Structures are given as structure tokens and as C-alpha cells.
Amino acid sequence: MEKVYDLVGLGEAMLEFNQTMPGQPQYLQGFGGDTSNATIAAARAGARTAYLTRLGADSFGDALIDLWQREGVATSAVERDANAPTGIYFVTHRGNGAAGHEFSYLRAGSAASHMTPTWLQDGGGKIIEQSKILHLSGISLAISPEACDTAFAAMDLARAAGAQVSFDANFRPRLWPLARARACIAQAVSLCDIFLPSLDDMVTLTGLAEADAIIDWSHAQGAKTIVLKLGPDGALASDGQTRRRIAGRAVPMVDATGVGDCFCGNFLARIAAGEDLFDAAHFANAAAALAVQGYGAVAPLPTAAQVRAILRS
Numbered sequence: 001m002e003k004v005y006d007l008v009g010l011g012e013a014m015l016e017f018n019q020t021m022p023g024q025p026q027y028l029q030g031f032g033g034d035t036s037n038a039t040i041a042a043a044r045a046g047a048r049t050a051y052l053t054r055l056g057a058d059s060f061g062d063a064l065i066d067l068w069q070r071e072g073v074a075t076s077a078v079e080r081d082a083n084a085p086t087g088i089y090f091v092t093h094r095g096n097g098a099a100g101h102e103f104s105y106l107r108a109g110s111a112a113s114h115m116t117p118t119w120l121q122d123g124g125g126k127i128i129e130q131s132k133i134l135h136l137s138g139i140s141l142a143i144s145p146e147a148c149d150t151a152f153a154a155m156d157l158a159r160a161a162g163a164q165v166s167f168d169a170n171f172r173p174r175l176w177p178l179a180r181a182r183a184c185i186a187q188a189v190s191l192c193d194i195f196l197p198s199l200d201d202m203v204t205l206t207g208l209a210e211a212d213a214i215i216d217w218s219h220a221q222g223a224k225t226i227v228l229k230l231g232p233d234g235a236l237a238s239d240g241q242t243r244r245r246i247a248g249r250a251v252p253m254v255d256a257t258g259v260g261d262c263f264c265g266n267f268l269a270r271i272a273a274g275e276d277l278f279d280a281a282h283f284a285n286a287a288a289a290l291a292v293q294g295y296g297a298v299a300p301l302p303t304a305a306q307v308r309a310i311l312r313s
Contacts, residue, residue, distance in 0.1 A: 001161060005074065005131040006047040006272035007265075010124070010154050011035030011140040012112035012147075013053055014087040014105075015060045018257065018296050022093045030296035031067050032089060034137050034170050037258045037297045041265025041287070043071045045304045047272055050074035050131065052124040052154075054111040060086035061111070067298070077124040081111035091257055105174070113144040117153040128154055129161035132272045133194070135264065137168040138201075141184045142175035148184060155191045164271075167192040167223075168264055171201040181205065186221055194271070195223035196264045199230050211236045215243065227267060227281050229260050229288075237281040246281050249289035249310075258297025263288040266307065286310045 013033035020028050031037075036051060043049045051073050055061030057080045064086065068075050087107030107113070128134055134154060141148040155165050167188050171181055182205055189195055195218050202214045211228055215238045218226045228236045234248035266287035270280035287307045294300030 001129050003130060003132045003163075004048065005050045005127070007039060007042045007133045007135055007268050008050045008052060008127050008131040009035035009039035010052040010134065010136045010151065012087060012107065012110060012143055013051070013055070013064050014089050014107060015063060016089055016091065016257075016297060018091040018255065019093050020295055027090065028295055030298055031064060032258060032297040033087075034139050034168065034258070034261045035135055036064075036068075037261035037301070038135055038168070038265035038268070039073055040068070040071045040298055041262045041301045042269040042272075043073050044301050045266045045269035045287070045307070047269035050077065050127050052077050052120070052127060054079045054081055054084075054115050054119070056080070056084055056086040056111045057082040058086055060088060074127070077127045079111075079119065079123060081114060084109055084111040084114055086111060091255070093255070107143065110143070113147055115150045116146045117150050120150050120153055120157070124154070125157050128157045128163065131158070131163055133164045133166050133268050134158040135166040135168075135268060136188075137170040138181065138185050138188070139170050139172055139175065141188065142172060142181065151188070152191070155188070159191070164193040165191060166194040166196060166264070166268055168260065169195075169197040169201045169205060170260070171205055173204075178204070189218060190222035192223055194225045194227075194268070196227050196229065196267065198260050199228060202228065212243070225277055227277075227284075229263055234285055235263070235281055237278055239277050242278075244278050244281075246278070246285045249286065251289045251293060253292045255295045255300075256292050257295075258301075259288050259291050261297065262291040262301055265301075269304075283307055283311065
């Protein structure tokens with residue numbers, strides 16, 4: 001089947017309210033949801049993209065549809081639910097950077113948590129078959145047992161259609177017990193072609209502390225390509241034969257919300273375009289350095305031209 005899309009993301013998108021002044025009740029309305037962020041990041045990097053989810057039949061859902069359409073993300077397989085809401089979350093800040101922000105979620109019973117394998121077959125299966133890469137995350141697995149089943153069904157559809165599967169562990173302890181998270185995420189890693197976890201998540205999930213040991217664990221589960229995100233220290237990329245460190249970039253950090261998603265989306269856009277693993281990782285690392293310099297998960301996502309400019313510098 002013709003690959004109409006470079007990347008399709010599956011998961012939950014939400015409205016974001018991000019505190020712009022620590023300790024003050026002033027919030028900037030934005031957008032979030034890890035795989036949605038990554039899909040928008042890929043679109044800004046030049047990829048042809050689509051998104052699969054369920055939204056409430058509410059104004060927050062309308063705002064997300066408008067966002068995707070502005071960003072060039074196809075929404076034909078997004079379903080609206082009159083009986084369940086679109087999720088929202090708040091970001092509060094105690095100081096600058098990743099260490100100073102905290103998330104509070106209102107997502108229980110959201111429309112996205114009611115996705116099922118039947119819904120996927122009815123609406124999103126063709127979109128997945130038409131895409132080069134399917135991207136999902138541990139949050140896609142965690143929001144409900146039905147969503148977990150849907151995510152695994154999507155991975156099966158992608159593999160059957162010859163698409164690559166990309167997975168970000170993105171562990172959220174508030175969403176599910178650690179034992180279940182470990183089992184489900186290990187299974188997802190065994191089914192993915194591209195694994196894009198963060199160091200902090202993997203330390204918790206595997207009990208391993210060293211980046212190289214986590215890369216070894218990931219390959220042993222079955223992942224072929226791995227880029228371990230190391231925050232300000234950059235990333236460690238491996239294709240099973242060659243392993244290479246991508247150095248971090250010293251930049252002023254305003255808000256780290258969604259920076260890992262920015263990395264994922266930019267990396268996958270370059271992979272879909274045919275770039276080498278390590279060149280794609282360098283590109284994504286530069287994109288992430290730009291994204292932390294503004295508030296919110298979506299607003300600071302850079303364009304491809306902005307990333308190329310920082311790479312030239």
C-alpha cells in the first residue's frame with residue numbers, strides 16, 4: 001500500500017494550562033499529550049503526519065482539531081465522544097527547568113481512554129497501513145486496559161503493513177502500577193523497531209543505572225534501533241552494531257514540558273526522510289535544545305529551518 005504519511009501517532013491529546021509565573025495563578029493555555037506533541041513536532045520538521053485518538057464533543061476537543069489542522073496533521077480518523085471529555089492538565093513551576101515543574105492531570109474517564117481495537121479497525125487501521133512509521137508510548141498503554149489492547153493491535157497492524165513501529169516508554173507512575181508497566185512496556189519494546197526512551201524512565205523500569213546497560217537491555221528485548229534521551233547530557237544512539245553519544249547543548253532552559261516528545265518527532269521525521277540514525281539523532285538533539293527555551297509542549301516546537309540554523313552555528 002502507498003505510504004501517504006511519514007508518521008502517524010496514536011495516543012491521548014489534552015489541553016494544557018502552563019503556569020508562567022511560579023507561585024502565581026496565571027496559566028498559559030496550550031496543548032499537550034506526548035504522541036500528539038511528537039506528531040506536531042514531526043509536521044513542523046517537514047513530515048507528512050496523521051493522528052489517531054478520541055476526543056470529547058467539547059470545546060477543548062474543537063481546539064485540538066483546529067490545532068492539528070493548522071499544523072498540517074491529518075485528523076480524518078479522530079473520533080468525537082459525546083459522553084466522555086477531552087483530558088486536560090496543569091503544569092506548575094517551582095523554578096526553572098525540568099526539576100522545577102510538576103504535572104496535575106484531569107484525564108480519568110477521558111474519551112481517549114475509551115479507545116478499543118474495534119474502534120481502531122473501523123477508523124484508523126487504513127491510516128496506519130498508509131504510514132511509514134507508527135509512533136506510540138507507554139502513556140498510550142497506560143490510560144486504560146482497552147487503550148493498551150488498542151495500542152498493541154495498532155503495532156500488529158503496522159508490522160503487517162510493513163511500517164516501522166516507534167515507541168517511547170514515557171512511564172507515568174500515577175497511571176498504573178510499576179509491575180504492570182514493566183510487563184507491558186517490555187512487551188512493547190519487543191515489538192518495536194525504534195525505541196526512544198528517557199534515562200530516568202528506564203532507571204525506574206529496569207533497575208539499571210548506566211546508559212550502556214539500558215541500551216543492552218533494550219536490544220535484548222528486541223528493539224533494533226535505540227536512542228536513549230539523556231536530558232541536558234544529550235543522547236546515546238545505537239543500531240546494535242555502532243553506539244554513539246550525541247553531546248548535549250548548553251542553552252537557557254525555561255520549560256522542559258514535552259521536550260522528549262520534540263526529540264521523538266524530529267528524529268522520526270528525519271528517519272522517514274531516509275536519514276542515517278546518528279544524523280537524525282543530532283538533528284533531534286538540536287530541536288530539543290530549542291524547545292526548552294519557551295513555555296508549553298507545543299508552542300516552542302521548532303521548524304526544520306530553525307533546527308538547521310542551530311546546527312550550522
